[in-house]
Amino acid sequence: MQSPFIDNPAGFEARSQDTICINESHLQHKWYHNFKYLMVGVLFGIGFVKAEVISWFRIQEMFRLQSFHMYGIIGSAVATGIISVWLIRRFRINTIYGEPITFAPKKFNKGQVYGGLLFGLGWALTGACPGPLFAQVGTGASVVAVVLASAVAGTWVYGRFRDWLPH
Amino acid sequence: MLELIKQPWPWYVAGPLIGLTVPALLILGNKQFGISANLRHICASCFPGNVPFFQYDYKREIWNLFFVAGIVLGGVLAASFLANPAAIQVDPRLVEELATYGINDFSGLVPVQLYSWDSLLTARGLIMMVGGGFLVGFGSRYAGGCTSGHSIMGLSTLQWPSLVATICFMAGGFLMANFILPLILNN
Numbered sequence A: 001m002q003s004p005f006i007d008n009p010a011g012f013e014a015r016s017q018d019t020i021c022i023n024e025s026h027l028q029h030k031w032y033h034n035f036k037y038l039m040v041g042v043l044f045g046i047g048f049v050k051a052e053v054i055s056w057f058r059i060q061e062m063f064r065l066q067s068f069h070m071y072g073i074i075g076s077a078v079a080t081g082i083i084s085v086w087l088i089r090r091f092r093i094n095t096i097y098g099e100p101i102t103f104a105p106k107k108f109n110k111g112q113v114y115g116g117l118l119f120g121l122g123w124a125l126t127g128a129c130p131g132p133l134f135a136q137v138g139t140g141a142s143v144v145a146v147v148l149a150s151a152v153a154g155t156w157v158y159g160r161f162r163d164w165l166p167h
Numbered sequence B: 001m002l003e004l005i006k007q008p009w010p011w012y013v014a015g016p017l018i019g020l021t022v023p024a025l026l027i028l029g030n031k032q033f034g035i036s037a038n039l040r041h042i043c044a045s046c047f048p049g050n051v052p053f054f055q056y057d058y059k060r061e062i063w064n065l066f067f068v069a070g071i072v073l074g075g076v077l078a079a080s081f082l083a084n085p086a087a088i089q090v091d092p093r094l095v096e097e098l099a100t101y102g103i104n105d106f107s108g109l110v111p112v113q114l115y116s117w118d119s120l121l122t123a124r125g126l127i128m129m130v131g132g133g134f135l136v137g138f139g140s141r142y143a144g145g146c147t148s149g150h151s152i153m154g155l156s157t158l159q160w161p162s163l164v165a166t167i168c169f170m171a172g173g174f175l176m177a178n179f180i181l182p183l184i185l186n187n
Helices: A031-050 A056-063 A069-090 A111-126 A130-138 A144-164 B002-006 B011-019 B021-029 B037-046 B058-081 B092-099 B123-143 B147-156 B160-185
Strands: none
Touching (some): A031 A130, A031 B021, A031 B058, A056 A111, A056 B092, A069 B011, A069 B021, A111 B160, A130 A144, A144 B123, B011 B021, B021 B147, B037 B058
């Protein structure tokens, strides 16, 4: 299907790196349909806060192997995801609009190693990955807005120099 | 009931709830769970410059910005109505280690002695907040996803590149928390 996105012909796979930019619904909805995603985000954010996933201390415990808590959360979240995806495939479940649910394969590249290691360093420093950063701002930790702005800057610098980086 | 919800949630409640985000987004509109992509959408919408990586129709990804707006709102609601007044219970070994760096206030989810507007002006605060944030943004895009896109969505769909990314996330985290962070905190 023809995509409205402009791909970068010279660069390394500008789109498939983010499967998010591949799965496009061809249905047109009014903007307020997006509020259903906001509701999912609200529940997700509350879960993050109440399970202390957004706590810098919990992340430090995890990386020092001092607590099972975070491993239990990630493990049971992945198990729930695997079962859900299996059920969706097995019973060919459609979206609420009747569109088929599709999955895009992720291709391996060296970025997953180099970028993964750099991300891990940042994760342990800030004690938060991108989701918790947003939730932390919501809980009133206003200074985390600086961390988020810096993460946006990091994303921009990656986008600017990605053709020079090994992939 | 409300008293129970105000307590910290155990992993076996929160984990499946977080995992259910995967089918919820798929069923609501064939959307793939991934949070760090929003950082890219913010770049594409606010300052794409002349960078091909940011030349795409971000308006089609607006659902994801609604999703993270929901996460922020969830944080507001949890802090306003469901907050646990007690300090976080952490492992005594971590308490002992952090005490050697002068960190002994466990009242917030974010350590108030490290993450504040005042400490932003110190070398330690600058490295942790600005440096850490930069690594999170740069690394997640370089890896093609973060803990949500790779470790939850990617592993849920049994993608081995996501397993590689997840192992590298953990390796980087172990390295930082055990070997580099102590040097930074000592300052």
